[in-house]
Every structure is written in C-alpha cells, then in structure tokens.
Amino acid sequence: MTPDIIWLLICAALVLFMTPGLAFFYGGLVKAKSVVSMMMLSFGAIGLVAVLWVLYGANVATLTGGSEDWLPRVIGNPFSDFGQSDAAAVAFAGGEGAVDAANVLTATAFGATFAIITTALISGAIADRARFFPWLLFAGLFSTFVYFPVAGWVFSFDDEGMTGWIGNLGELIGSSASVIDFAGGTAVHINAGAAALALAIVLGRRSEGFTKEEAVPHNVPLVLIGASILWFGWFGFNTGAATDIGPGSLIFLNTIVCPAAAIIGFIVVEHFKDGKATAVGAASGAVAGLVAITPACVALTPMWALVLGLLAGAVCAFAIDLKYKFGYDDSLDVVGLHLVAGVIGTMFLGFFAIDTGLFTGGNFDQVIVQAIPVVAVAVYSFTVSFVIAKVIDVTIGFRVKEDEEVAGLDSALHGGSAYAFD
Template structure:
C-alpha cells in the first residue's frame, strides 16, 4: 500500500506542476492580446522558477512543522533548506511546492499587459512569504484555520466540526483572487479599458489550456488525500473509496460548471461561447476543490452549476465596479473559491446545513473565508506598496501601447517581419510617438 500510495503522489505532484506549465500558461496566453502573450506565459514559467527555490529554502518550513508560532506560521528556520527532511518526505514537499507554484501563477492573469516583469519577480517571493505560507499553515499545517485546538473551530464548537478545505479553496483560490484584486487596484486600468475591445487573441490556446487544467486537476484534488488507517488493509479501503469519490466529484463539478456558465451566457448575451465553456470548466473545478471529499456526486453537480453561473455573472463586475482584472482572476478564482468553501457548509454530507446537521459547519466555513480574505488583502497591499515605491509596478504608457512582449523581453509571439527578431513596426512607432506627445501636451 505504501508503494502504491507514494507512486501515486509522485504522479499527482507532476500533474499539478503541469497545471502551471504548460496548462495555465496556455490558458492565460490565449486569453491575452497578441502583443502580451509571451509575457503572460513567462509569468507562469518564472513563478515555477522562483517558487521552486523559495519553497525548498523556507516555504516548507513556514507551512509545515512542529514549531508553530501563534497558530499563524511555523518557524521558517526549523527545516530551512529542507534540513532534517529525507526519504519519502520529499514526495510531500514536492507535492505542496506545486500548489504554491500555481497559486502565485494564478495572480498573473489579473495584471496582463502592464505589470513590469521585474516587479513580478520581486512580488512573488515576498507575497508567498507574507500571504501564501501563513495561510497554508493556518489551514493545513495545524494553525488557526485548521485543526488547532484553539483555532476557529475549537474556540466556537470544541473542534466539531473542523473546517473543510480539502485541496485549497482558501489557501489557493480565495488567496490568489484577493491578491489579484488588490494588485489591480494598485496598478490601475489598462490604456483603453472600457473604450476599446481587448479580446482574447487565440481561443484555441485557451481551450487546450482549459483541457490540460482539467486533466491536471485530478492530481490537485485526488492527490490531496491524507490517510492513516490502523493497517495496510484499512488504508487501502480508505484510499480506494475516498479517491474514487473525489475523482467523480471533480469530474461532474467541472461538467456542471460548463453548463452553468453557458446558461448564463445564452440568457444574457444570446450566445454560448468557447471562452465561456473553458471558463466554466475552471469555475466548476475551483468550486469543488475545497469540498471534493465532503459532497455527494449530486451535491458536486449542484455546486458546479452554481459556481459556473455565479462566476459568469461575476466577470462582468469589473466593468460595473471599474477595476481592470484582465483575465478574470477575481471573477473565477475568488468567487469560485468562495462558492466552494461556503458551499461545503451547506452541502457536506456529514456536517452540512442542508443535510440536517445544523449551522455550525457553515459558520466555520464563513469565518475561515473572512480571515483568509483579510490576511491575503493586507499582505498583498503591503507587498504591492513596497514594490511600487521601490522599483515601480507599471510599465510606461508608450511601452504598453507598443506591447509588453517586445518591451520587457525583446520578442514577439507572432513576428512575421523579414528576419524576425521582434522588429518594431511603423504603426507601433507611430503609436508610441502619439502617446508620448499626448503625455507632454
């Protein structure tokens, strides 16, 4: 049983890593404009590069360990550089590392077209340290939002029921969604936002990315099982029954997310779009992530339908409220994460309100979400302000017009000019000149 379990965990970790590179890179890249697709994909790849190093040095130690500090973080120096970690424990370090990678990468979709690449490189390790690692510890590492005796559930209900976050509704999706919202408010809107079309440049890439995300999500959810039976036979029974349920719930929630999103599109816009189908997949997957082990398959379908519909409605909030979330990270991940985490309080078969178990689980879920929102919001604001007033957050207006791919990386995804090499076109030079003249008028 140990061999099979640990072999599966290695596969699951690899699937979650695939969710960032290439799945999320393709998904976001296709949704971007043609002049910023490489930058968008680069942010996913550099998130993997930065987090991979930071997590080994102090990320694992801050998230998990035995030297808890105030039920908020663990001592970052307890296992710094993975000192004291060996053998099969490396599997779990690697698995958790991939979660940190994709959480950071998710944020990048909100800031397309305008965030300095150097600002992104500075933002990621600081945000992980102040936001991701503490929330991961509070939820999964025995902290205040998890199973700590003096945590939110222990203080209110003597630890029964415990918070439900099986695979990252608060740690990953609410956390990234709040960070995205704060960051776009600090950055400001893209030039032309609300007055000119900013359509996805290649929905084929987006659809492929969504399919790969769906496939990788089985590592994300099904790989999150943690078991400890009294015998190998007991472990095997738990493993088979739990992973089977989680796989099925993940699948039907994603399927229902597609339908929920397309229903809203058809009613609101008279058309059901490929972008809506791809986004609905992600909305359903986000929502089922925290609750995938706690719900019945029928409950998972209901949750996916609600998440798909609400997220489809929520993506329009940026125009109503006036914030520029480029690729709808807030509308999908924050809203979807809230639907899934709070929805577990209604739909959990063992403790949910709709199954006759009282309001305790719902209260715990709401409080966990509120704490995570406040923590992530404050931490992101501090990091964002630090970056803004040191190296700056945003590229120059004329650079934004020309395109962040060429300005920041010296490349173009679709350079068809003779000789290639990212040559500037006459139109880009004229646009750059026009913005410059307007700024000095």
C-alpha cells in the same frame, strides 16, 4: 517506495503541469503582442516559488499544535530544516527513518506545486501592464508572507490531526464541526483572488483593453488547450492527499461532474445575457467549477457536486462583469473566477457537506466554521498583498511605461514576439 509516495509524486507532476496550462490559458486571452510576457509571469513563478518553498516555505507551512499556544498554529520555523537538507540526508542514508524522510520530501514536492500555481494565478489580474522583475519581487514576497503561512493554517497536520488554526478551528472555538477545505478553496483560490484584486487596484486600468469590446482573446484554441491541461492536472490537485480508495474515487468523480455542470451553468447565463455561448465562456465555466469543487471534492455527493457546478458557473458568468461596474481592471478574471468560485465552494459545504452540512446534517456550526476562514484569508491576503504591491510600485515601479504598453510587452520586456510571419 510505498504506494502512497508513488501516488503523491504522480499527483505532484500533474499539479506542476497545471502552471504551464495556466500560461496557455492566460496567454490565449491577451493580445498577440503581449502573450510571451503573460506566459513568462507563470514560468517566472515556477522558477522562483519552487526555490523559496524548498529553502524555507515548507518549513513555514509546517505548524505544531498546542491548545494554549497560538503562535505555532500561525507560523512555522523557516530554518527548521533549511533546504530540506536533513530530510534528504536521512532518506539517502536509508535504514531507520528513511521512509519518514521520504514522506517529508514527497510532501515538500507536492506542496511546492500548490505554492507555484497559487502565485501564478494572481498574474492574470495584471496582464498587459506589469513589469517582469517587479512581478518576481511581488511573487517572492507574496509567497513568503501570505501563501506559506496560510498554507500552514489550512493544510498542516501531524499524527494527531490538523495543527494550523484553520484546520483546527472547530476544536479551538468549541464547535461541533470542523473546517472542510480538502484541496485549497481558501489557501489557493480565495487567497489568489484577494491578492489579484489588490494588484488590480494598485496597478490601475490598462490604457487599452479594459472595455468588453476591447478585451478580445487573440487565440481561443490556446485558451481551450490551457483549460484542458488545467482540468487534467486538477485530478492530481484534488486527489493527491487521498490515500483510501473510497474517498479517492469520490473526489475523482466530483472533479469531473462539478466543472462539467459549471460549463452548462456558465454558457446558459452567457447565452441569455450576451446573446451567444462562447468557447471562452465554456473554458471559464470549467475553471469556475474546478475552483468550486476544490475545497468540497471529498465532502459532497455527486448530485450536490453537480448543483455546486451549476451554481458556480452561473454566478461566475455574472461575477466576471463586476470589474466594469466597480472599475478595477482584473484583466483575466482572477477575482470573478477564483475568488468568487472559491467562496461559493467553501461556503456550499456549510449547507450540503455529507452528514455535517446545515441541510444534510442539521448542523449550523458547519456554516460558521466555513465562513470564518473565508473572511480571514480574504482580508489577510488582500491587505498584505496591497501593501507589498504598493511599496513595490512607489519604489521601483510595478507598471510598464505607457508607450511600452501600447507597443506590446513582448518586445519591450522580452525582446521578441510570440509569432513570426516572415
């Protein structure tokens, strides 16, 4: 195997590990009587989304260019190599084309981990009240009709460059700037955050636990363990596509400094707003910084990454309370962290990207091309996710019965509990 393939496989393993980390993070935030149910939403996403990605998702996200033909920039062919059978056969046979086939299989493995974590992130908005199998149905439909095509819009490329309409937006509109989204501020975080908002609206508020006083994490150490695993895996998330030493080192450093600064930004605001800095606040700040640096990791100097972290942490410390003002029950703050920090990180590049931002290169076009995909992905994801969730809710039902919700989802849905004290 080539060094590039080895590195990408290592990064794929790191990103896959992020979803169990997310399960710990989310699991610690909910009540003890629903922690198994919460973690099962993440593990269910691993099982289903990985299968769908290998069968046809990677093909949907593989787009072709063509300046006069928009359709290939919007959706690929799901049956172009169903189940990656052709690539596997060529790689197994060896000889001519084996390296290219191995590259395809490696990219498919890496892409699967992104599809999994994006879908799993959404589950935080429906904690304590969603049925398991309707969630799996939503996860499959969201992946198919939202994540797979959006991933192609942002990440798809060939030997001549980016092929998706977002990745190639600058050229398509005659701009002097190109969209910068290195690791998925739009495709992952804005996408998941907008879908989470749609689900929170469709499912409505929890019967208990919506107020600040009721929303008490049952296991703070579990939250911190989950956040630590997420941060560890994020190095693979951000550096996976970096094959050169220079950009890779910059990405790695920015993935340290931005979330570190975001912890400070979050807990300082938390201290002045609520009277104390909390461990959950520190973990949430780290996540906000990791989200914000995702699109920007290769295109900011460490100083600007630090500023981005402070900004994202501080803003998200306020944003997580918006649900109480507007009445949507985003249980575990997917909107307040991932949507908000994803928008901040993506738009920050318009002003401070190395050599091309408005204040670092005098280029207002960078602001424009960053804003268009932010709006497009948010609107598309919210709209399609809302329709999918609503159809599921009115047909088979998405939400558990009220007595099951009060008793706890672990026993009602999964026949057990997280903790045995006998």
